[in-house]
Amino acid sequence: MRTLTRRAVLKTGTLVAASTLPLPFVRRAHAAGKLRIGFWDHRVPGANDTLTKLCHEWADKEKVELTIDYITSQGDKLNLTQAAEAQAKSGHDMLTFLAWAAAAQADNLEPMDDIMAPLTQAYGKIAPGIEYVAKQEGHWISVPACVGSPTLPCAGRIDLIREIVGFDVTKAYPAGAPADKELNEKWTWQFFLEASEKLAKAGHPMGVGFGVTNDSVSWTDPVIRSMGAALVDKDGNITVKSDAMKQALEWFQRLVPFCPKYSFAWDDASNNKFLISGEGPLIFNPPSAWAVAVRDNPKVGQQIWHFPSPMGVKGRFVAAVPFFWGVWKFSPNKSAAKSLLTYLCQKSSVEQTVAASKGYDIPPFSGLHDFKTWLEEGPPKGTVYNYVPRGDVEMVIPYSPAPARIANQIYAQATLPKMIAKCTTQGQTVGQAIDWAANELEGFMRT
Amino acid sequence: MTTATAEIGGARRAIRHGSVSRERKRALYWSYFFLILFVIFFLTPPLYMVITSLKSSAEISAATNPWWVNHPTLDNYWQLLTQNQFLIFFKNSVVVSICVVAVTMVIAVFAAFSLARVGFWGSATLATGVFLTYLVPDTLLFIPLFKIFARLHDFTGIEFINHWWILIVLYPTLTVPFCTWIMIGYFASIPKELDEAALIDGASYLQVLTWIFIPVALPGIIAATIFCFTVSWANFLYPLAFTTSTDQLVLPAGIVTTLIKGDVFNWGQIMTGALLGAAPPLIIYAFLMDYYISGLTAGATKG
Numbered sequence: 207m208r209t210l211t212r213r214a215v216l217k218t219g220t221l222v223a224a225s226t227l228p229l230p231f232v233r234r235a236h237a238a239g240k241l242r243i244g245f246w247d248h249r250v251p252g253a254n255d256t257l258t259k260l261c262h263e264w265a266d267k268e269k270v271e272l273t274i275d276y277i278t279s280q281g282d283k284l285n286l287t288q289a290a291e292a293q294a295k296s297g298h299d300m301l302t303f304l305a306w307a308a309a310a311q312a313d314n315l316e317p318m319d320d321i322m323a324p325l326t327q328a329y330g331k332i333a334p335g336i337e338y339v340a341k342q343e344g345h346w347i348s349v350p351a352c353v354g355s356p357t358l359p360c361a362g363r364i365d366l367i368r369e370i371v372g373f374d375v376t377k378a379y380p381a382g383a384p385a386d387k388e389l390n391e392k393w394t395w396q397f398f399l400e401a402s403e404k405l406a407k408a409g410h411p412m413g414v415g416f417g418v419t420n421d422s423v424s425w426t427d428p429v430i431r432s433m434g435a436a437l438v439d440k441d442g443n444i445t446v447k448s449d450a451m452k453q454a455l456e457w458f459q460r461l462v463p464f465c466p467k468y469s470f471a472w473d474d475a476s477n478n479k480f481l482i483s484g485e486g487p488l489i490f491n492p493p494s495a496w497a498v499a500v501r502d503n504p505k506v507g508q509q510i511w512h513f514p515s516p517m518g519v520k521g522r523f524v525a526a527v528p529f530f531w532g533v534w535k536f537s538p539n540k541s542a543a544k545s546l547l548t549y550l551c552q553k554s555s556v557e558q559t560v561a562a563s564k565g566y567d568i569p570p571f572s573g574l575h576d577f578k579t580w581l582e583e584g585p586p587k588g589t590v591y592n593y594v595p596r597g598d599v600e601m602v603i604p605y606s607p608a609p610a611r612i613a614n615q616i617y618a619q620a621t622l623p624k625m626i627a628k629c630t631t632q633g634q635t636v637g638q639a640i641d642w643a644a645n646e647l648e649g650f651m652r653t
Numbered sequence: 654m655t656t657a658t659a660e661i662g663g664a665r666r667a668i669r670h671g672s673v674s675r676e677r678k679r680a681l682y683w684s685y686f687f688l689i690l691f692v693i694f695f696l697t698p699p700l701y702m703v704i705t706s707l708k709s710s711a712e713i714s715a716a717t718n719p720w721w722v723n724h725p726t727l728d729n730y731w732q733l734l735t736q737n738q739f740l741i742f743f744k745n746s747v748v749v750s751i752c753v754v755a756v757t758m759v760i761a762v763f764a765a766f767s768l769a770r771v772g773f774w775g776s777a778t779l780a781t782g783v784f785l786t787y788l789v790p791d792t793l794l795f796i797p798l799f800k801i802f803a804r805l806h807d808f809t810g811i812e813f814i815n816h817w818w819i820l821i822v823l824y825p826t827l828t829v830p831f832c833t834w835i836m837i838g839y840f841a842s843i844p845k846e847l848d849e850a851a852l853i854d855g856a857s858y859l860q861v862l863t864w865i866f867i868p869v870a871l872p873g874i875i876a877a878t879i880f881c882f883t884v885s886w887a888n889f890l891y892p893l894a895f896t897t898s899t900d901q902l903v904l905p906a907g908i909v910t911t912l913i914k915g916d917v918f919n920w921g922q923i924m925t926g927a928l929l930g931a932a933p934p935l936i937i938y939a940f941l942m943d944y945y946i947s948g949l950t951a952g953a954t955k956g
Binding site for chain 2: 244247248249250251275276277278279280281283286287289290291293294295296297420421474475478479482483484485491492494495497498499501502503
């Protein structure tokens with residue numbers, strides 16, 4: 207049997223006393239906790255570095271231990287990560303969500319009303335289409351990201367369109383000045399059709415895709431929207447069976463012969479390649495294609511100008527494919543995440559990230575569309591000035607204002623491009639294509 | 654009595670004698686014909702990859718003949734091999750694959766031996782159950798697995814996600830069932846007399862396994878190893894789901910996530926990365942195929 211010695215009692219007593227002493231609070235380097243963020247892996251080289259620098263500036267000031275992961279959208283990696291973390295209730299504190307994905311995770315995301323109110327007051331309204339997705343059931347469930355969010359306006363060859371179509375895009379949409387009124391009114395979807403025919407006859411078919419990837423799914427929505435057609439309305443009613451939709455599909459039937467035969471198999475890089483090769487006169491794309499053209503085929507790159515989409519009877523729309531920054535409800539450091547988001551949305555931060563992206567990023571706040579980056583980037587100088595929605599251009603998220611869970615499906619399943627395929631290359635009638643779509647949409651209603 | 658007679662000088666049917674060498678030649682020609690078709694069909698994509706890997710971005714973007722290299726360059730190879738990222742992916746892939754093969758084969762060999770030979774109540778059901786787990790696709794499994802590791806993190810404080818070594822735990826869930834099933838088949842085909850004789854001589858089960866079964870079933874072990882290596886080298890979904898940081902990626906996920914930025918594809922480097930990534934399995938296949946075939950032809954038992 208062990209005997210209790212005096213030495214043992216003294217030792218134990220000392221240890222107990224020491225552990226109960228009120229030790230002075232030592233402020234460590236990361237006293238405000240840890241934060242793990244997943245940003246979208248930007249396609250522009252160097253853009254990630256600027257964002258990292260800004261985040262670390264904030265972290266040093268706020269004493270937060272920051273870990274940043276740049277997650278690609280390739281292979282649906284971003285969507286995969288979101289799905290896995292939402293199920294597991296574990297992972298990053300804050301993630302980037304693409305387009306409808308934020309709305310799809312609304313139940314798992316922390317409300318952002320407290321930071322969006324001062325931001326919109328300071329920097330202007332958010333485009334209604336983007337607000338529609340970022341706000342669910344009356345609450346902001348994510349912050350529209352100032353980094354990485356593009357639109358898909360026209361990216362066209364100045365020389366080809368001028369020489370073959372007789373339309374000077376630089377005169378219609380000059381850099382640093384408002385659009386030419388007369389030419390702006392001339393730039394309609396009917397004119398686009400006539401231009402497509404002339405360009406196709408000259409050996410330059412229109413570089414628009416009808417595949418199932420992002421670009422194809424996105425550019426087709428503004429066409430039908432500007433003709434007054436929609437697949438599903440804001441109340442979730444199926445509205446595909448309309449005269450406007452018939453007219454829109456008939457328009458596509460007339461367009462398709464002037465496009466490359468294989469455009470129905472295009473992915474997001476195909477239209478870029480088509481433009482960069484010198485064969486394509488126009489695509490709907492962010493400036494990524496132009497940037498690669500400047501590097502790989504400078505003669506073509508110097509002739510690319512970004513300008514708004516054509517106009518329809520209901521207006522002129524451009525597809526936005528925005529990112530959203532959302533904070534998970536399970537995050538243990540939500541306050542730090544919100545503080546970082548507020549910092550990244552400040553004008554000084556946004557100006558730096560826009561410059562680093564060479565004008566690719568379109569800030570969601572209307573008051574942040576006047577940075578000089580868009581005026582100065584080139585060649586040709588000012589090519590991205592009208593990449594930013596200006597004048598009568600309205601930025602929309604494709605398939606809004608359908609309810610988020612349905613729009614998400616329409617987007618993911620590429621319903622509209624498939625409709626177009628059915629009534630063009632697959633030989634079905636417009637009515638049959640519409641009936642098929644109605645059947646598909648009924649299925650989405652059950653999600 | 655009538656006698657049937659045949660007229661002399663009447664029409665005769667030509668008598669054809671078969672020629673073995675002619676038949677053989679005909680068989681050979683047809684074999685070569687189909688083999689050539691097969692080679693064209695299956696080697697055209699790798700050929701296209703090689704051609705593209707020798708082109709610069711400018712040439713790939715230009716509307717030139719895709720089957721010809723006008724200005725060959727090794728820049729894509731040079732850039733990839735001097736980039737730390739690609740070498741990190743390669744190293745991670747090698748380490749993960751070797752570890753997974755080792756873990757899988759140890760588990761599979763022991764499991765197969767006990768299920769095929771030791772025999773216990775329920776071993777047949779268990780063997781079938783092992784194979785059925787292989788039928789569950791990994792697309793259904795990655796989210797539950799993600800949850801499991803998230804819970805383990807909560808309990809232990811160890812961060813499992815976003816580390817390359819998590820793949821060493823994950824991949825055996827795909828490889829062990831199938832490899833066990835292959836080995837069960839091989840072990841079951843070994844004559845019982847061999848192990849009975851060894852047991853009579855006083856060998857333990859472990860000695861029976863290591864001294865008799867493994868050498869005899871070596872072709873099967875090699876086949877299972879090849880399968881296991883291929884799965885762990887080429888798997889895409891699990892690395893995509895469970896690893897995020899660049900230094901934790903393996904080759905398949907690393908090539909796609911770092912060489913494709915948004916809608917900008919660096920085709921030259923992607924093809925180069927894919928070719929360099931395909932090289933180790935090709936070399937291993939070539940090396941082990943000879944051994945496998947010689948193992949088969951040597952026979953399982955000596956007379």
